Amino acid sequence: MTIALIVLAAGQGTRMNSDLPKVLHRIGAAPLVAHALAAGRALEPEQVIVVAGHGAEAVTKAVGKIDPEAKVVLQAEQLGTGHAVAQALPALEGFDGRVIMLYGDTPFIRPETLERLAESTAAVTVLGFEAADPGRYGRLIAKGNALDRIVEFKDASDEERAITLCNSGVISCDAVLLTELITGLNNDNASGEYYLTDIVAAARAKGLSAEVVTCPEEETLGINTRAELARAEALFQARMRAEAMENGVTMVDPDTVWFALDTYIGRDVVIGPNVVFGPDVTIESGAQIEAFCHLEGCHISRGATVGPFARLRPGAELAEDVHIGNFVEVKNSILAEGVKVGHLTYLGDADIGEGTNIGAGTVTCNYDGVFKHRTTVGANAFIGSDTMLVAPVTVGDGALTGSGSVITENVPAGAIALGRAKQMNRPGLATKLFEMLRAKKANMKKGS
Template identity: 75%
Template structure:
């Protein structure tokens, strides 16, 4: 966070042809969310007045995704991809009247850190470029710095041998005064080999105006851009490694860290225990002292302190588990609230349900919540006992301390304290079982 007004522009218009995909590059997932979600998340740490995303290739899909990730972000279109300078120019109508610092990020560069972004936002120079010392500078643009600050950015193809020896490289991320941006960006030229308008040319234009340009540096790992599936896989490995290390550092027990997969926003309290082969999708909170046993998949859910989940359980969006809840193996829960002390041992589906405290759900129970058109809710009161293999045909309510018989199909509300049995009467035919099997075997033998 900075005391000065900040706006963030995120460039997300590229096709990403090297990904070999019909999906826009910034929508490929890293840590459970689209790449652009990482840029949006770090941008919000500055509490900016505005966030503007530039979409181009696959603009409809990018707009939809950004709307889910950050509903307050504004979208502008770059109908022709004519370079980074041209992309930022499309944001000027959205930035009209804004006075402060504009930071330009990239939707395919997911690892820019909060501290780095804060340093860019608080720097006093008129133009600030994010640079990094590259282990192998390769074909990166070089930052030429003197005692007067950043003199210029030289692209590799235009650099002489002395300039190519410089290890300080350009990440592409930039921060500059909004008024200066409006003044200079209209003066960018596309008189170059690519015929594009480069944002980096703003440095020389600013210097010509007597403005100061400078460099903020970060670790090279923060500047990793994603251009290929191989780079995406490497980025996922790096993200997971960092997330596991952070969880361990924060007091979470990971039984086998290398098999646990985190999402960008996974939140786990200290003294929680996470077993092997657990996958966290987006939107998961696990409170302190909870335990997730091996081979579970969680997404969009909340697990309270003292609860245990798994093994082999699935918590889907809207699952809310109260304190000391037990969810056992092969249980799936979706859009349901389980109050304190509820036990759901095994082989059960609870969807669109409200379960009262200390209720026991028997094996094989199903809330039949979908009629083919609409979803319906099941409500079960506190201290109820749902017998194994009960089908609860929603909408239906089972009262507090009520009981359902095993194998029942419950289609009507059950009052508090009542016993409900809804199954066909058993008919027993003496000797018929043996005769039936003999007949079947004889038929098969023929």
């Protein structure tokens, strides 16, 4: 069956006390809405529609980066979840399949759960969960998997309030039927809103079937406050750490390693304490990340070692057996197999050939104040400590730069380049200078 996805992301999130739309607050270095989209995309939907409202411009921009194929529609007035779905229906005109409606502030629903919703043959299927503390959740009145109705807490009897099967708000429905049911909704309630959950009663009134699919309560966790956001981050990190170790990753101190939503790590990777992964990091099998590294937008190949105290920024590409040492920063640079960058170095906008050694304190001077320029270093070159490579510049294969050099011109293959002032020694001058300075200091103390 073909699937379409509607993600409701129009809420303001007033309890977040923020100018940022709620669905753009981050867990795992990704907006909340990105988590919902990632789970839904696993079903390979034919269409994805995001309903934006508060902060629509920012939400639209973010969704465009996360999922360029998704369509964003506007809910200009927030008149309830049913009204939000109604705004998405014109974009589904002609679609003949199953529609799954979920929420941009509910980041933990698993693709496997959405698959079960998609596979349901009932006219309307609601995702429910057994709540440890049902509180004020709506209750699902069901016999087995057959759903009779949804009762809101305020309308529930004492007997119904004792039920622990609760409504998550996530629903799947046949597309043609959904249009009919949404069109028939009314806002005859205390809030004056159109509720998506009312389509269950509407379907049952037509003699159609309704069903419950259940999932663990944690999958339905919604984010409404900063405290809930922090708890959700902790839950996300715990899940990612467990999955990484199950997939063959070694972490010396798991509780101090922080993952992003899209972090990919191969088996037999070893990660030291206090490592932070930003978005878009891929680490191949057998690599090693030492303590206190920050990685973002980079690719690390098999057998490479990074850190401790290293930073890899977007565009850093490390081939096999590359070594990046302490206090090294790499950005938008490609390091070929076997390159060694031991310590205290910045490589930005550079191509470094295989087997090359980059000495301590080397800097690629890639920015002239207006434009970025690229540095190219060939294979098996030796860049002496404290070399300034002023881009655009090329150092050929097997070439060598002397320590402390400022390289402003291309260096031919096999050549030695020295770009520093000639050293001059003045015998006895240091002694005279120190004597003068000490005398001056002593006179200053007498005067005070």
